[in-house]
Amino acid sequence: MVVIGWALATAVGLAVVYGLVPYLNEEEVPEMNSFARVFYGSFNRLAWSIAVGWLIFACVHGYGGPVNRFLSWRAFTPLSRLTYVVYLVHLNYMFVWKDSLRKPIYYTDLDHVQFYLGVVFGVNLLAFGISVLVEAPFLNLEKLIFSSFIPASTFI
Secondary structure: OHHHHHHHHHHHHHHHHHOOHHHOOOOOOOOOOHHHHHHHHHHHHHHHHHHHHHHHHHHHOOOOOHHHHHHOOOOHHHHHHHHHHHHHHHHHHHHHHHHOOOOOOOOOHHHHHHHHHHHHHHHHHHHHHHHHHHHHHHHHHHHHHHOOOOOHHHOO
């Protein structure tokens, strides 16, 4: 049963990611079929969430195997603490950057790569600062407040 779950989750995930590849070449398929467009547009997010939900369910209940070992790798711990802060600040960071420009942007491949790497570096640096100055003190405060109510082994 677990193998069937993994197979279906993998198939659904790959179908969501690579489902539109046949329609990318406009010379072979000039227009996408209306049924395929509506079907994919309606169900791609639901299908992706089901595939990710199976991954979470399998890992929590001990059926994750090597996937669980990889996702539980201790090297991901510092990055996992930053991801939510990166999510919260990245859009504001890009708006501030865009609004500070004094002339229009004419994109080239080099400009696009430079913009991407600059945003990744800047947002992660900002997220690290926010995490150290805001998140870490509140986590320590939470541990102090709730340590008498909850055993210390439940804190991450």
